[in-house]
Amino acid sequence: MLHLLGPPSATMGGNVRHLTDGHARILGYLAFNPGEHDRRFVASTLWPDAGGERAAGNLRAQLWRLRRDGVGLVDSDGHLLSLGDGVLVDVQLLDDWATRLIAGSPTAIDLAWVPRNIDTAEILPGFSDEWIEMERQRLQQRMLHAMECLSREFRLAGRFADALESALVVCQTDPLRESAQETLIETYLSEGNPLVAQRSYAEYRDLVMDELGVEPSPALAQRLDSFLRGEDR
Incomplete structure (x- = not known):
């Protein structure tokens, strides 16, 4: 379960994990915009003041941190992003x-x-x-x-x-x-x-x-x- 009302957090396996601002911004965007999205478009939307390469780098870093922190919840390939199947919001x-x-x-x-x-x-x-x-x-x-x-x-x-x-x-x-x-x-x-x-x-x-x-x-x-x-x- 992804919690976006109040301080952002995720409940997985009965454990509550508080989300960083970077985690919350990506997960929130994908939750409010169901379906698959081009990574470059997501990056430019979340970091509109950064250049294309810098925004893409920010996105890669945040996705890596999501995996590192064991939060997951995002389906990703080389081009597309979406909220994971079955994730409740x-x-x-x-x-x-x-x-x-x-x-x-x-x-x-x-x-x-x-x-x-x-x-x-x-x-x-x-x-x-x-x-x-x-x-x-x-x-x-x-x-x-x-x-x-x-x-x-x-x-x-x-x-x-x-x-x-x-x-x-x-x-x-x-x-x-x-x-x-x-x-x-x-x-x-x-x-x-x-x-x-x-x-x-x-x-x-x-x-x-x-x-x-x-x-x-x-x-x-x-x-x-x-x-x-x-x-x-």
């Missing part, structure tokens, strides 16, 4: 979980697990490479979307406490995200707490006005007003 497992939620096809196991640290779970912390930053942003957005879907699944199943917890995680991570506020308000209304829903909307409206100088979308206010007038119950 924590980020990919999380991404797969999010995909099933977003597609509306979660398993019972998916619904039994609620990640609570999506605001602090960072891919390869301390790395500033552009491709790593893009993966961080992509994963966080997918996680936020998946947590909203998870909240709706719980709400439809009558599991209102779990629905609220999931929605609140998203609201705390991205307080201006209107879709998360809508999910939260819908849950309050579904469990029979319209006054709490009204208060939550008022707090969100004040926040949006203070931060952005605009009102929330009319649809959100109309949904709440319709319910409070008894038109949508």
